Amino acid sequence: MIQSSEPIDRWVRPNIRQLRPYSSARNEFSGEASVWLDANESPFNEPYNRYPDPLQWGVKQRLAEQRGVRPEQIFLGVGSDEAIDLLYRIFCEPGRHNAVAITPTYGMYRVCADINGVEYREVPLSNDFALRADALLAAADADSRLLFVCSPNNPTGNAFPAAELERLVADFEGIVVIDEAYIDFSSQPSWLGRLDDFPNLVVLQTFSKAWGSAGVRLGMAFASPTIIGYYNRVKYPYNISEPVQRYALAMLDRADEVRRWVTDILAERSRFSAQLGALPSVHRVYPSDANFVLARIDDAERLYRWLVGEGIVVRNRSSVMLCGDCLRITIGTAREMDILMEALRRYHKTD
Numbered sequence: 001m002i003q004s005s006e007p008i009d010r011w012v013r014p015n016i017r018q019l020r021p022y023s024s025a026r027n028e029f030s031g032e033a034s035v036w037l038d039a040n041e042s043p044f045n046e047p048y049n050r051y052p053d054p055l056q057w058g059v060k061q062r063l064a065e066q067r068g069v070r071p072e073q074i075f076l077g078v079g080s081d082e083a084i085d086l087l088y089r090i091f092c093e094p095g096r097h098n099a100v101a102i103t104p105t106y107g108m109y110r111v112c113a114d115i116n117g118v119e120y121r122e123v124p125l126s127n128d129f130a131l132r133a134d135a136l137l138a139a140a141d142a143d144s145r146l147l148f149v150c151s152p153n154n155p156t157g158n159a160f161p162a163a164e165l166e167r168l169v170a171d172f173e174g175i176v177v178i179d180e181a182y183i184d185f186s187s188q189p190s191w192l193g194r195l196d197d198f199p200n201l202v203v204l205q206t207f208s209k210a211w212g213s214a215g216v217r218l219g220m221a222f223a224s225p226t227i228i229g230y231y232n233r234v235k236y237p238y239n240i241s242e243p244v245q246r247y248a249l250a251m252l253d254r255a256d257e258v259r260r261w262v263t264d265i266l267a268e269r270s271r272f273s274a275q276l277g278a279l280p281s282v283h284r285v286y287p288s289d290a291n292f293v294l295a296r297i298d299d300a301e302r303l304y305r306w307l308v309g310e311g312i313v314v315r316n317r318s319s320v321m322l323c324g325d326c327l328r329i330t331i332g333t334a335r336e337m338d339i340l341m342e343a344l345r346r347y348h349k350t351d
């Protein structure tokens with residue numbers, strides 16, 4: 001196991017390690033003042049005339065209290081997508097280093113690898129979607145810098161056993177990213193509690209799913225202060241706007257309401273899964289730790305197109321490895337799931 005954060009610095013691209021980051025007006029003076037004439041802002045149109053806090057300390061303070069971490073262990077990005085992309089830019093020399101990931105999984109890990117000219121090595125889950133830690137570690141070599149595991153995984157819906165994930169974090173000689181976009185819906189505990197044990201661990205979370213704020217674009221990376229320090233050097237200086245910072249603070253005050261939303265979605269997930277599984281053409285509804293279910297269905301392609309004709313859109317995952325004839329269905333309100341079930345029963349009658 002890695003004990004000091006020294007290797008982290010060694011894994012950082014030399015140009016990033018040596019980077020002199022942009023120093024904004026708000027960086028150079030951040031104390032109390034009553035007359036602000038340092039940033040060429042307009043004196044009109046309060047409060048949006050001012051550049052926002054580049055490090056979003058207000059939001060991080062509240063978030064840190066809520067998640068039981070320290071503010072300097074948090075990076076806020078324009079969605080998780082920014083947090084993923086910056087990891088490549090910090091750790092991977094284009095054309096030289098590589099990333100290892102499970103497949104099937106979230107598509108952005110590969111897209112960001114491709115954009116950054118980084119080789120992306122996919123290691124299939126087993127047929128029943130189990131993690132193969134040995135195979136992932138075997139796919140890595142001395143040039144592997146990032147390892148991506150999404151748990152609960154999209155699109156399979158399952159969370160991986162903590163012991164298996166811990167082997168990856170302990171044995172992979174690089175940064176291990178555990179994407180917890182769906183953690184609020186999971187019976188498994190978050191890895192946030194283990195940040196201090198593993199300086200090479202990055203945990204991703206988002207406001208886009210349980211927190212009902214996909215339109216706002218706000219994602220989080222939690223990691224050692226060393227890694228967060230590199231994030232802060234590489235990001236756009238004012239990546240999170242003032243309206244979004246204010247929105248996040250207001251949303252964090254609504255945690256009880258969010259918990260009730262999650263409870264509703266979980267109840268609906270089990271009700272819908274049972275109904276879906278009872279349909280004759282449905283072979284399997286996979287167990288889910290997320291706010292969606294994956295189901296294997298006779299001629300999923302045909303059903304997908306039929307549902308679109310009814311004005312109902314689900315995600316066709318038929319062409320994804322290990323997901324032949326699978327549809328991924330997000331859990332909506334009870335009413336939305338009733339509309340879908342009613343359509344599915346009609347489909348089976350006309351079959």
Ligand SMILES: *Cc1c(COP(=O)(O)O)cnc(C)c1O
Binds near residue numbers: 079081106154206
């Ligand atoms: C939806 C999702 C996200 C969220 O991405 P944002 O950019 O934060 O909206 C992240 N990871 C996974 C696996 C997802 O399914």
